Amino acid sequence: MCHVLAEVLDAVLYRSLRMINQIPFLSKLPFWKKNILDNGAETIAKFVDKIISDRRHGHSNSMSDGPDLLDLLLSTVDNEGESFTNQEIKTHALTFVLAGSETTGNLMVWIFYILMTHDQVSKACQQEIDQVIPNNIDELTNEHLSKLVICEAIINETLRLYPSAPLFIRRCIHEHTIGTEENQLNIPVGTDIFINSYILHRRSDLWPRPLEFDYTRWLRDTKNDLKPKLVHPFAYLPFAAGSRNCIGQNFALLEAKIMLAMLVQQCHFKLIPGQKIIPEVKITLRTKYGLLANITKRQI
Numbered sequence: 001m002c003h004v005l006a007e008v009l010d011a012v013l014y015r016s017l018r019m020i021n022q023i024p025f026l027s028k029l030p031f032w033k034k035n036i037l038d039n040g041a042e043t044i045a046k047f048v049d050k051i052i053s054d055r056r057h058g059h060s061n062s063m064s065d066g067p068d069l070l071d072l073l074l075s076t077v078d079n080e081g082e083s084f085t086n087q088e089i090k091t092h093a094l095t096f097v098l099a100g101s102e103t104t105g106n107l108m109v110w111i112f113y114i115l116m117t118h119d120q121v122s123k124a125c126q127q128e129i130d131q132v133i134p135n136n137i138d139e140l141t142n143e144h145l146s147k148l149v150i151c152e153a154i155i156n157e158t159l160r161l162y163p164s165a166p167l168f169i170r171r172c173i174h175e176h177t178i179g180t181e182e183n184q185l186n187i188p189v190g191t192d193i194f195i196n197s198y199i200l201h202r203r204s205d206l207w208p209r210p211l212e213f214d215y216t217r218w219l220r221d222t223k224n225d226l227k228p229k230l231v232h233p234f235a236y237l238p239f240a241a242g243s244r245n246c247i248g249q250n251f252a253l254l255e256a257k258i259m260l261a262m263l264v265q266q267c268h269f270k271l272i273p274g275q276k277i278i279p280e281v282k283i284t285l286r287t288k289y290g291l292l293a294n295i296t297k298r299q300i
């Protein structure tokens with residue numbers, strides 16, 4: 001299934017970047033990886049149908065302590081007592097899996113790439129975690145997590161240099177004219193605009209020393225605990241913005257902080273030398289050839 005998903009994501013990206021998916025007439029023609037998209041979509045739909053049907057008939061259970069997302073989707077009713085249809089459950093479940101797994105997974109890869117290549121960052125991170133989190137703890141509490149300010153800053157800075165979802169599209173609903181008097185650009189209603197946060201986050205007019213990994217730019221004010229103000233409200237868009245921004249952003253940041261804290265507390269990571277680390281966009285921003293590390297248990 002992973003192989004099919006990867007192929008479909010690849011086809012979606014190929015078609016979106018060539019504007020094929022955005023033009024209804026072109027999107028129906030049997031070219032440009034359309035067969036991969038159609039066959040893949042069918043395979044994935046069957047796979048998810050089976051998961052839903054197994055859960056409905058009690059052949060599978062939530063693997064967490066309480067109900068999982070699928071249980072919630074199956075049991076939710078609206079004000080009129082109507083449940084979600086199978087199609088709606090399938091769409092929501094798939095959206096959450098697709099939007100929530102590769103993005104956070106790739107964020108963790110980039111965080112560990114930074115830690116393994118930036119000694120000072122790694123030391124500061126480990127020191128903070130060792131200070132805040134007792135060795136024998138089973139579960140992190142909110143109190144522990146809110147004290148991990150360096151971890152928070154490292155996550156923010158990693159998402160600046162390596163935003164895991166670097167491309168998103170917005171459609172213009174009011175005509176706009178942007179640019180300078182000599183160099184004006186008119187954007188008519190209906191224009192699809194690709195926003196590239198990878199480039200946005202590296203703009204030297206918005207970020208001092210834009211290519212340098214400097215987590216201290218995100219450290220909160222020690223007196224009032226406020227985050228530093230951005231030079232422009234839309235200078236930083238790892239989770240997009242507006243009414244269709246990432247619904248899972250708070251969950252993702254919390255999940256990333258917990259994983260970072262537990263892994264750094266328990267393990268030692270060393271980059272295997274001689275690797276080419278090249279960022280590649282396949283819907284999400286990943287390392288083209290993976291990231292190999294030696295992981296050993298820390299003596300604590």
Ligand code: HEM
Nearest residue numbers: 099100103104107164165168238239240244246247248252
């Ligand atoms: C580091 C992790 C994550 C990043 C960088 C990220 C980024 C984004 C971005 C940029 C969008 C906007 C896409 C667009 O407008 O086309 C988005 C949408 C979305 N994300 Fe995330 N995301 C992350 C994690 C998650 C998680 C963990 C979940 C779910 C548990 C999630 C669920 C969603 C959903 C459902 C949408 C669509 C919202 C809508 O259209 O109204 N994301 N995400």
